[in-house]
Amino acid sequence: MLPLSNFISARMLAFLLLTALLIGVEIMVTQMVVFGKNPILLSVGVLFDLVFVTTALFYWLVANPLKLASNRLLLIALVMFRVALFILPKSTQLPNQLWPFLLIFSEAMVLIIAGLRIRTIVQTYRHVRPTTDPETALRTSLATVFGDRAAAFIFGEGIILYYVLVGWRLQTDVPAVAKTLTTHRQSGQIALTVGLLVVGLIEGVAVHLLLTRWNPTVAVGITILSAYGMLFFVADAIATVKRPSYLSDTQLQLRLGVRWRATILRSRIAHVSFISEKPARQTGLLNGSFLTAPNLLVVFTEPIIVSGPYGIQRKINQVALFVDERAAFNQYLCSK
Incomplete structure (x- = not known):
């Protein structure tokens, strides 16, 4: 009888090989002449094969035999959706129309998984919170549902928005008997961060105007990414002051x-x-x-x-x- 680890490895290997074969076939399809004649219809077919067929394979070969949680299927579907949009030719109209849907789909997957396991998340948070700070408790509770790596990414995204939106309203959580170690009062860190943000804003506007002449779509994309990156520095400054x-x-x-x-x-x-x-x-x-x-x-x-x-x-x-x-x-x- 094969050990359990070999059983798991064999099934995962079979899934990976079949998925790689399917991706190869779909890449060949996108390069055929017939694809250029029916881009929208065949794009939908590629999306269906890569998202639904691979998710079904994962369920049949891995998730069901190993009794894995159902949220793994949603994660596989999300990953394959990204793969499908990556291999579809940029010249087709459908992928460009689906990029906004991709963002909505990504957020929806996270919300669906969290909604299905909200009770587990809340119970874990209440169990861990008395012995640790709120941020560690939240990350630990998310890890029980999404796994350590996915929870770390979700927490990383959420904590930035959390400090940007409500950070200034937070009260200090330093125990009364502890010695607070502030780092911003004499270092000028906050003033330097504000200066960095102002310079970044000016440069961002200049780059946006230059790129607009070349490609307005690229200009908007880079501007959004730059603005999102600046949120990190805002969140860091707020966390430095409120959570020393x-x-x-x-x-x-x-x-x-x-x-x-x-x-x-x-x-x-x-x-x-x-x-x-x-x-x-x-x-x-x-x-x-x-x-x-x-x-x-x-x-x-x-x-x-x-x-x-x-x-x-x-x-x-x-x-x-x-x-x-x-x-x-x-x-x-x-x-x-």
Whole structure:
């Protein structure tokens, strides 16, 4: 009898091979002369084959035998929908008309999955929340439904919009007995971020006007992407002010905007050094300052994991920071 791991691998391999074969066939179809004569009808056929046929194959070969959750089917359908739009010729009218639908479809898939498993998400959040902060609890609850990687991406997108829309209304969540570690009051980080946004806005307008003469559609697309990218800096500035790092009796809660976060036991902090410039790049060093030079170097007794946006993780053994009251921080650290 085959081990369970071999059983799973064989079924997944069969699904991948059949899917690759189907994609190859559809690519050949899009390059045939008959496709140019009936682009809309055949585009619909390609979309149907790649989305519905592959989803059915996944259900028959993988999901049903392995008793996987139904949300996996929706994710497969979404991925194959993207593949279909990628291989369809750009000259056909249908794909261009479907791009807005793709965005709606993507968001709808996430909402449908969340709606089907909302009870699980809420129960997990309530179970985890008493022992952790709201952001970690939300990410953990999303991971129970979407998986760690997908949850990290969804959380990364959501947290940016969350801080942009309601961030300024948030109240501090630093415990009363903890030492707050602000990083923006003396560093000028917020002023520098505002200046960066103003420059980005001016450059974005200039680039938009130049691209409009060449291709208005491309100009609009790049402008939207640039504007969305600027939201990251807005969210980071708000998170820096409203959700600063803090040092408690047992741990250092490191929160650097929406860029990096980690929970570090105080026993893992080896020593703290005062610095006046950015350290040379080296393995295991994280530069946590933003738009300014760090003034503090925290060294750990063993490597720790810091989490970044969209599920990015790094293993570090020291971090360079700018702390407004570094002397007070060092004194508080040594006094406990």
